[in-house]
Amino acid sequence: MSDIASAATTRRAVITGTGSALPVRRVSNAELAEQVDTSDEWIVERTGIRFRHIAGPDETTSTLATDAARAALAAAGTDARDIDLIVLATATPDQTFPASATRVQAALGIDDCVAFDVAAVCSGFLYAVQVAESMIRAGSANRALVIGAETFSRILDWEDRATCVLFGDGAGAIVMEARETATQDGRGVLATKLHADGRHNQLLYVDGGPSTTGTVGKLRMKGKEVFRHAVVNLAAVMNEGLAAAGLGPEDVDWVVPHQANARILDATARKLGLAPEKVVVTVDQHANTSAASVPLALDTAVRDGRIKPGDLLVLEAMGGGFTWGAAIVRF
Incomplete structure (x- = not known):
């Protein structure tokens, strides 16, 4: 057996x-x-x-x-x-x-x-x-x-x-x-967790669209409120993803986060008890590139040799909607 x-x-x-x-x-x-x-x-x-x-x-x-x-x-x-x-x-x-x-x-x-x-x-x-x-x-x-x-x-x-x-x-x-x-230690996506809460639409949105104004519109944001939700939601969803994969923060080699704000990255790492050097940071060079943010940071860390085959990665992001999520990946 x-x-x-x-x-x-x-x-x-x-x-x-x-x-x-x-x-x-x-x-x-x-x-x-x-x-x-x-x-x-x-x-x-x-x-x-x-x-x-x-x-x-x-x-x-x-x-x-x-x-x-x-x-x-x-x-x-x-x-x-x-x-x-x-x-x-x-x-x-x-x-x-x-x-x-x-x-x-x-x-x-x-x-x-x-x-x-x-x-x-x-x-x-x-x-x-x-x-x-x-x-x-x-x-x-x-x-x-x-x-x-x-x-x-x-x-x-x-x-x-x-x-x-x-x-x-x-x-x-x-x-x-x-x-x-063959095993949970093998490469691949181990777990993903996604969320959305449309009640917060007015905190981060674009004030236009084909069905409403017939224009593209411009981005609008209430930064303090977004910051507060981001720190809480990102820490929670990363823990949720790790639990679903049967792992804990101590197993993580690298966090590859959405690059919105350096203070959000620091605060999220502290909530998880992760060392800052385990967090891939590119926000200083790229700013917030929205959906491109996580894969840009991932590619940067792969190509400079930080991320290696077999490393356990946590990918995470939060954006307008609000939407947020995390993926636990054995690279």
Whole structure:
């Protein structure tokens, strides 16, 4: 009986490659202070942000997503034609429809695969991971591209210094493949937990849309309230995810969080009792890139050698909606 049990395998979604892409233009706080009533000191003290990338006229959500996808495919050693699922998380699509995922599909030369967008703002990448992982585990997909991509600069009010200094543009991507693994220590997505609470719509939202104003609208945020909810919700969902995987904070090698604010990252780590050096931080270089934030940070830490095969990762994010979630991944 024990031999039979030990031989049992589980179909899991394993991350086999990561990639990212940033717009060419890199904007410092000092440059931003020439346009907005702010300063480098003010921004760094309150957010930890020093730079952000801003998309140019020829750079869109789908072009950044495509570049990130190509990098992830190269890292995975996977041909684009072997992809049978593309899930693109974004709040800033190229068009109202069709899905920007289909533009990525065409740009990659894929004739036919399932391709669609997921809209959960800063939590979008976590939502996309769970969707792709569920489809892979169910056998309806074998190789997926999961992408977070944003051009938030297009929806910022550049006269509102409280919000325009916080965001940037970019894209991150992962390749997820079906693998049979024998134990809980094997690679792959071990657990995911997602939440949403629409009662907090007015704390972080865009004041436009096709069905309401017929315009794209601009981002609006009540920062103090968002901060308070973020620290509580993120710590809770990470503990929830670890419990679902039968693990605890002591098992975590790296937390790869949504890069919204350095103070949120610090406060969340303290609530979990995690050492700050276990938290991947890129907010100083990228600012808040919404759905692109987590995969951008993941790719950064993979490529600089911090994250290694076998490491236990906690991916987490919270965004407008509110939506929030976490994924426990053996890399």
